[in-house]
Amino acid sequence: MPFFDLKGAELAAYRSTTPEPRDFDAFWQATLAEARQHPLAAQFTPVDAGLALVDCYDVTFNGFGGHPIKGWYLKPRGVQSGLAAVVKFIGYGGGRGFLHEHLMWPASGRALLVMDTRGQGSTWSRGDTPDPSAGDPAHPGFMTRGLAARESYYYRRVYTDGVRAIEAALTRPEIDPAKIAVVGGSQGGGIAIAVAGLAPAVAAAMPDVPFLSDFRRAVGLAARDPYGEIVRYLAVHREKIDQSFTTLGYFDGVNFARRAMAAALFSVAEMDDICPPSTVYAAFNAWGGTKAIESYTYNNHEGGGPYQDRRQLEWLSETGL
Numbered sequence: 001m002p003f004f005d006l007k008g009a010e011l012a013a014y015r016s017t018t019p020e021p022r023d024f025d026a027f028w029q030a031t032l033a034e035a036r037q038h039p040l041a042a043q044f045t046p047v048d049a050g051l052a053l054v055d056c057y058d059v060t061f062n063g064f065g066g067h068p069i070k071g072w073y074l075k076p077r078g079v080q081s082g083l084a085a086v087v088k089f090i091g092y093g094g095g096r097g098f099l100h101e102h103l104m105w106p107a108s109g110r111a112l113l114v115m116d117t118r119g120q121g122s123t124w125s126r127g128d129t130p131d132p133s134a135g136d137p138a139h140p141g142f143m144t145r146g147l148a149a150r151e152s153y154y155y156r157r158v159y160t161d162g163v164r165a166i167e168a169a170l171t172r173p174e175i176d177p178a179k180i181a182v183v184g185g186s187q188g189g190g191i192a193i194a195v196a197g198l199a200p201a202v203a204a205a206m207p208d209v210p211f212l213s214d215f216r217r218a219v220g221l222a223a224r225d226p227y228g229e230i231v232r233y234l235a236v237h238r239e240k241i242d243q244s245f246t247t248l249g250y251f252d253g254v255n256f257a258r259r260a261m262a263a264a265l266f267s268v269a270e271m272d273d274i275c276p277p278s279t280v281y282a283a284f285n286a287w288g289g290t291k292a293i294e295s296y297t298y299n300n301h302e303g304g305g306p307y308q309d310r311r312q313l314e315w316l317s318e319t320g321l
Contacts, residue, residue: 001271001300005221006278011268016214016254016282021246024255027150028198031064035160038066042168044073049099053077054106056099059113061168063161069118070128071165072099075111075174084321085111085175087165089184089191092142092211092226093120095127105183108313110321111175115165117187118157133157143229148243150250155194155212159251162195170201179203179321182262183312186211186275186301187226190253193283196264197256204319205264206312207283209303211275213253214282216245223273224301257286264291265315267308269299 006014021027044057055078059071075083086105090096096116105112119134119142121127131154134145146152162182170177181204182192189210196205211226218227234241249255264287268280284293294311296304304311 001273003271004223004273005270005276006281007270011277011281012285014278014281015285016217016252018214018216018252018254019249020255020258021249024250027250031156031160032163032198035064035066035164038062040164040167040171042171044172047099051100051103054103059168061164063118063164064157065133067118067132067157068129069161069164070096070116071168072096072102072114073112073172074099074102074106076106076109080174082176083109083111083174084179084181084316085113085169085172086181086183086316087162087169087195088112088114089162089182089188089195090115090117090120090125090127091185092187093123094125095121095129097125101125104309104313111169111172113165113169115162118161119154131157141226141229143226144233147230147233147247148240150247153247153251155251158191159194159198162191163199166195166199166201177201181206181316181321183208185209185303193253193260194251194256196260196262197258200261202260202262204316204321205260205262206316207264208267208308208312209269209272209275209301210253210266210280210283212251213257213275214279215248215252217282218276218279221276221279225274227274253283254286257283258288260287261289263289263319265312266291266293267296267303267311268293269296269301269303271297271299272301272303274301
């Protein structure tokens with residue numbers, strides 16, 4: 001894979017030109033207020049996963065529309081107070097998987113809540129949460145579901161689920177409410193950015209090669225899906241181009257990043273043809289809080305992999321979480 005995007009100083013200077021909807025804040029305030037009309041009803045059911053050093057729980061809480069969202073919760077065995085917590089979001093097509101796949105953060109002495117992604121979990125990792133709100137005709141995948149209007153767009157539901165996941169984590173008495181972090185790779189990184197912009201309780205964010213930012217540039221630049229789903233949809237629905245990008249403005253990571261005051265550690269891969277590096281920098285450069293970024297020059301969408309895991313562990317300790 002060759003270099004195909006901006007590099008070096010150009011990335012550091014890049015700013016998205018995507019217009020921000022004037023009623024962006026009002027839209028999201030109303031969306032979250034609507035979700036909170038439903039009881040959170042967070043349930044944590046103990047599970048014996050054969051992990052002797054970790055307390056494990058099957059989680060259910062009510063997300064967008066009062067729809068039940070699944071998850072996992074893991075914490076160091078027997079710890080009853082003062083825990084920092086990481087809320088983890090999953091990459092595109094994946095689900096919550098199995099408990100033993102999520103041991104890094106509890107092994108570091110922190111609690112972890114893993115949010116299942118509604119309607120996904122049938123590609124590379126299994127999921128258990130349906131999406132009852134699937135609507136208008138869409139290209140196969142999730143990028144164009146409900147794209148005709150901001151109210152029906154798929155990621156309105158997912159981002160709201162993410163905020164409710166933070167609220168579910170905060171119901172645990174052993175968690176220190178001042179020590180909440182969000183993490184995720186690709187789609188999970190995009191959700192982490194949105195949640196950090198919507199939930200003031202988030203103290204730290206770790207978006208890893210994040211997706212869902214600077215849509216107008218990404219759709220015209222990315223060589224591989226999922227952004228290609230939007231391209232193919234618009235190739236058929238030619239009259240819906242303007243409306244589609246108007247809708248996407250309410251879900252663009254750049255707009256959430258401007259509102260995020262948490263400390264942030266991003267990562268970017270400079271040969272990434274799924275999430276082009278300039279689109280990652282679009283969110284990073286807009287970020288409202290303190291920030292740092294790790295760049296992997298010769299990597300594609302796999303990014304830093306275990307190198308970035310190691311850096312996240314170091315960085316979160318440096319932030320005091």
